[in-house]
Amino acid sequence: MIEIKNVTKSFSSRRTIDHLNLTIPHGKIVGFLGPNGAGKSTTIKMMTGILPIDEGTITLNGYDIEKQPMEAKKTFGLVPDHPDMFLRLKGMEYLNFIGDIFNIPSDIRKERIERVTKQFSIYTALNDYIQTYSHGMRQKIIVTGVLLHDPPIWILDEPLTGLDPKSSYLLKEMLREHAEKGNTVFFSSHGLEVVEQLVDEVAIINHGKLLFYGTLQELREQNPSNDSLEEVFLEMTNDA
Amino acid sequence: MMHKTFLLAKTMLKMQYRNPDRKASQTFMYIFSFIILLPILFVYIDIMRGLVQSLYQAFEPIGQESVILGLLFLTLHFLLFFISMLTILTTFYFSEDIESFIPFPFEPYQLLISKAINPFIYLYITASALYLPFYFFYGTISGASILYFIVGIILLLLTPIVPFSLAAILIMFVMRFVNVAKNKDRSKVIAGIATLVFIIGINVLVRINTNDDAFIENMVMFLQEQDGLLQMLTGFYPPAYLSTKVLIGIATGVGVLSLLGVITLCILGFVLFLWLGQLLYLKGVLGVNTGNKKSFSEKKINKSLHNNSVWISYIKKELKTIIRTPTFLMQCIVQSLFGPFFLVIILMLDFGNNSLANFSEAFSEKSMILTLFMVSIFILGANPTSYTSISREGKNWYTNLFLPIKPKQIVLSKIGVASLIDLLTIGLLLTIMLFFLHVPGEILAIWLFLTLLGSIYTSSMGTYLDFLNPKLNWTDEQELFKMRFIGLVALLFTAGIFGIIVLILWNIQYFQGSLQIAGILFLCLTSGITIIQKLLTHKIKKKYHLHY
Ligand SMILES: Nc1ncnc2c1ncn2[C@@H]1O[C@H](COP(=O)(O)OP(=O)(O)O)[C@@H](O)[C@H]1O
Ligand SMILES: [Mg+2]
Numbered sequence: 001m002i003e004i005k006n007v008t009k010s011f012s013s014r015r016t017i018d019h020l021n022l023t024i025p026h027g028k029i030v031g032f033l034g035p036n037g038a039g040k041s042t043t044i045k046m047m048t049g050i051l052p053i054d055e056g057t058i059t060l061n062g063y064d065i066e067k068q069p070m071e072a073k074k075t076f077g078l079v080p081d082h083p084d085m086f087l088r089l090k091g092m093e094y095l096n097f098i099g100d101i102f103n104i105p106s107d108i109r110k111e112r113i114e115r116v117t118k119q120f121s122i123y124t125a126l127n128d129y130i131q132t133y134s135h136g137m138r139q140k141i142i143v144t145g146v147l148l149h150d151p152p153i154w155i156l157d158e159p160l161t162g163l164d165p166k167s168s169y170l171l172k173e174m175l176r177e178h179a180e181k182g183n184t185v186f187f188s189s190h191g192l193e194v195v196e197q198l199v200d201e202v203a204i205i206n207h208g209k210l211l212f213y214g215t216l217q218e219l220r221e222q223n224p225s226n227d228s229l230e231e232v233f234l235e236m237t238n239d240a
Numbered sequence: 241m242m243h244k245t246f247l248l249a250k251t252m253l254k255m256q257y258r259n260p261d262r263k264a265s266q267t268f269m270y271i272f273s274f275i276i277l278l279p280i281l282f283v284y285i286d287i288m289r290g291l292v293q294s295l296y297q298a299f300e301p302i303g304q305e306s307v308i309l310g311l312l313f314l315t316l317h318f319l320l321f322f323i324s325m326l327t328i329l330t331t332f333y334f335s336e337d338i339e340s341f342i343p344f345p346f347e348p349y350q351l352l353i354s355k356a357i358n359p360f361i362y363l364y365i366t367a368s369a370l371y372l373p374f375y376f377f378y379g380t381i382s383g384a385s386i387l388y389f390i391v392g393i394i395l396l397l398l399t400p401i402v403p404f405s406l407a408a409i410l411i412m413f414v415m416r417f418v419n420v421a422k423n424k425d426r427s428k429v430i431a432g433i434a435t436l437v438f439i440i441g442i443n444v445l446v447r448i449n450t451n452d453d454a455f456i457e458n459m460v461m462f463l464q465e466q467d468g469l470l471q472m473l474t475g476f477y478p479p480a481y482l483s484t485k486v487l488i489g490i491a492t493g494v495g496v497l498s499l500l501g502v503i504t505l506c507i508l509g510f511v512l513f514l515w516l517g518q519l520l521y522l523k524g525v526l527g528v529n530t531g532n533k534k535s536f537s538e539k540k541i542n543k544s545l546h547n548n549s550v551w552i553s554y555i556k557k558e559l560k561t562i563i564r565t566p567t568f569l570m571q572c573i574v575q576s577l578f579g580p581f582f583l584v585i586i587l588m589l590d591f592g593n594n595s596l597a598n599f600s601e602a603f604s605e606k607s608m609i610l611t612l613f614m615v616s617i618f619i620l621g622a623n624p625t626s627y628t629s630i631s632r633e634g635k636n637w638y639t640n641l642f643l644p645i646k647p648k649q650i651v652l653s654k655i656g657v658a659s660l661i662d663l664l665t666i667g668l669l670l671t672i673m674l675f676f677l678h679v680p681g682e683i684l685a686i687w688l689f690l691t692l693l694g695s696i697y698t699s700s701m702g703t704y705l706d707f708l709n710p711k712l713n714w715t716d717e718q719e720l721f722k723m724r725f726i727g728l729v730a731l732l733f734t735a736g737i738f739g740i741i742v743l744i745l746w747n748i749q750y751f752q753g754s755l756q757i758a759g760i761l762f763l764c765l766t767s768g769i770t771i772i773q774k775l776l777t778h779k780i781k782k783k784y785h786l787h788y
Contacts, residue, residue: 049641085639089557089561096545100549101554101643102644106545
C-alpha cells in the first residue's frame with residue numbers, strides 16, 4: 001500500500017506538485033496518467049526517495065520514505081524512466097549486485113534470473129555490458145532486477161515506452177501476475193490507450209494536481225458524454 | 241568552413257564549461273582558495289627567480305648562459321608533449337561527446353580543431369606557469385631589451401603547437417590500428433599506456449647509456465665554443481634550439497631567421513596534424529566507446545552467481561566502473577602512477593644509479609621519515625579518485641537514492657575504493673624505496689604505516705569535499721577532471737595541512753626520535769580522519785539528496 005498525503009513540491013518557487021493525496025491499495029494495478037510535464041516522474045521520485053519532499057508525507061507499506069528510508073526502500077522495486085544506469089556493468093553483474101543488496105540466496109537468484117531473462121530473450125546477453133544493450137533491453141534488465149527481489153510494491157515510470165509489442169505484452173502479464181499475488185503495482189503513462197485493458201484503477205494528474213482517482217468504470221460514468229476513455233482523458237488534461 | 245568550425249568549438253566549450261548549478265558558496269570557495277594559494281605563488285616565483293639567478297651566475301662567466309633558455313624550452317616541450325598525450329587520448333578518443341557530433345556533416349579536421357581547444361587551454365596554462373617566471377627573470381637578470389619581452393610572449397604562444405601536434409600524430413597512428421582490435425575498451429587503454437611507457441623508456445635508456453667518458457670529452461669540446469652547451473643539449477631537437485636562438489639573437493639576423501624557423505615548424509606540425517587527422521581520426525574513433533560483445537556461455541553465468549556482502553558488492557561495482565571507463569582509468573589509476581614513475585626518472589637522471597644508495601646515509605632518520613611521508617601525502621592527495629567519488633556517478637547518482645543502502649555505507653565504500661586504488665601508488669613507492677633508495681627496514685615500516693593511514697585521510701578528505709559540492713550533471717567524464725577547483729582544494733587540505741605540520745616538526749629540535757615523530761603524525765592523521773568522519777555524518781544527514 002502506498003499513501004501519499006498532502007504532498008507538495010516546488011522547483012525554484014514554481015509549484016510542480018500541489019497538495020497531492022492518493023492511496024493505492026494492495027493487490028491492485030494502478031495507472032498514473034497525465035501528459036508530459038504533469039508531474040508523474042516528480043511524484044515517483046519523491047515516493048522512492050530520489051527527491052526530497054517539500055511538504056506532506058509518503059508511506060510505503062506503512063514505512064515513511066523520509067523517516068524510515070531503509071525499511072521503505074526494501075519494500076519496493078523501481079523501474080525509472082531512464083534505464084541508462086550501471087552501463088559499465090555486465091547484465092549478470094548488475095543482477096548480482098541487486099541480489100547482494102537485497103540479500104537474495106544464490107539458488108533463488110539463479111532460478112529467477114533464468115526464468116525472467118529467458119522470457120525476455122535477454123538471457124544470452126547477460127555477459128555483455130549494459131552499455132551495449134538497446135533501450136528496451138536496458139529496461140528489461142532493470143525489470144529482471146526488480147523481479148529478482150520480488151518486492152511487495154512495484155513502481156514503474158513510463159515502462160511501456162520503448163518496448164516492442166511482445167515485450168510490452170510480457171511486461172503487462174508480469175505486472176498482472178505480481179498484483180494477483182497481493183502486491184501493489186503503480187506505473188505511470190502519458191496515454192490511456194495502452195493501459196486500458198491492464199489497470200484496475202487510474203489516477204489522472206495534470207499540473208501537479210490530482211484530477212481523478214477511481215476505476216475505469218467510474219471514469220466512464222462520470223463522463224457520459226464522451227465516446228471513448230481516450231477522449232475523456234484528453235478532455236480532462238486539455239489546457240486550452 | 242571556418243564558420244562551421246567556430247560554431248562547433250563554441251558548442252563543445254559550452255557543453256563543458258557551462259555550470260547550471262553554480263552557487264554563491266562556490267564562488268566564495270574559489271576566492272578563499274585563491275587567497276590561501278597566493279603565498280604559495282609568491283614562494284614559487286621566488287624559487288624560480290633564485291634558480292634562474294644561480295644558473296645565470298654559473299654559466300655566464302663561461303659564455304654558456306644560452307643553455308639556460310635551451311633547458312627551459314627542452315623541458316617545456318617535453319612536459320607539454322606528455323600532457324598532450326594524456327589530454328589527446330582522453331579528449332579525442334575516450335570522451336563520449338564526440339558521438340553526438342559524428343552524425344552531423346563535419347569534416348574530421350573541424351572536429352579536431354574544436355576538440356583541440358580544450359587541451360590547448362590546458363597546455364597554455366601549464367606552459368605559462370613554467371615559462372613566464374623563467375623567461376622574465378632571465379630577461380631582467382641579463383638586462384634584455386623590450387623586444388626580448390615582446391618576442392618572448394610570441395614564443396610562448398607558439399610553443400605548445402609542436403609538442404601537441406607530435407603527440408597527436410603519434411596517438412592517431414596508434415589508435416587507428418588499435419581500433420581494429422577486438423576488445424576495444426581495454427586495448428585502447430593499453431595502447432595509450434604502452435605509448436607513454438615506450439616514450440619514457442626510450443628517454444631513460446638514452447640517458448643511462450650515455451657513456452661517461454665520451455660525455456666528458458664532448459663536454460670539453462662543446463664548452464670551448466659560444467653556445468656550445470646549447471647545441472649539445474638541444475641540437476637533436478630543432479624547435480627548442482631555434483626558440484632559444486630567437487631569444488638570444490634578438491634583433492639580429494639569426495634571431496629573425498630562427499623565429500621564421502619556429503613559425504614554419506609550427507605551421508608544418510599543425511598542418512600535418514590536421515592532414516593526418518583527416519585521414520586517421522574518424523577511423524580511430526568510430527565505435528571506440530562501444531563495449532564489446534562476447535560470445536555467450538552458460539557456464540560463465542552460473543559461475544558468476546555468488547553472494548557477496550553489500551560492502552563488497554558495492555566496492556566491486558565501483559572498482560569495475562573505474563577500470564572499465566577509459567577516462568576514469570586514465571585519470572584515477574594510470575595518471576596517479578605517473579607521480580612515482582617520474583620520481584624514478586628524476587632519481588635516475590639526477591644521481592646516476594650508484595649515488596642513490598647514499599640517500600639513506602645523507603639524511604637523519606627524522607628528516608627521512610618526514611620527507612618520505614610528505615612526498616607520499618602529496619602524491620596521494622593529488623589522486624582524483626577521492627575528489628570525484630560522488631561526481632563520478634553523474635546523472636546516475638539517483639540509483640544510490642532508491643536502493644536500500646545506508647548513505648553512510650555508500651560514502652564509506654567510496655572512501656574505501658579511493659584507498660584501495662591508492663594501494664597501487666603505495667606499492668610502487670615502496671618498490672622505489674626498497675630498490676632505489678635502500679631505505680632501512682625500520683623506517684620503511686614506519687613510513688608504510690603512516691602512508692596507509694595517510695591514504696585513508698586523503699581519501700576521506702577528497703570524498704568529503706566532493707560530497708559538499710559534487711558535479712553531477714556532466715555529459716562527458718572529462719569534465720570531472722578539468723577546470724574543477726576541487727583538485728587544488730583537496731591538495732590544500734591534504735598536502736597543504738601536512739606540509740605545515742611537517743615543517744613545524746622539522747624545525748622543532750626537541751623531537752628527534754623516529755618513533756616520536758611517527759607518534760605525532762599518527763595522532764594528527766587519526767584526529768584528522770575522526771574529524772572528517774564526524775563532519776561527513778553530519779553533512780550526509782543534511783544534504784543526501786544533493787542536486788535532486
Ligand atoms: N529537477 C528539476 N528542476 C526544475 N524543474 C523540474 C525538475 N524536474 C521536473 N521539473 C519540472 O516539473 C514538471 C513535471 O515534470 P515531470 O514530473 O518530469 O513530468 P512527467 O509527468 O512528464 O513525468 C515539469 O514542468 C518539469 O519541467
Ligand atoms: Mg516523466
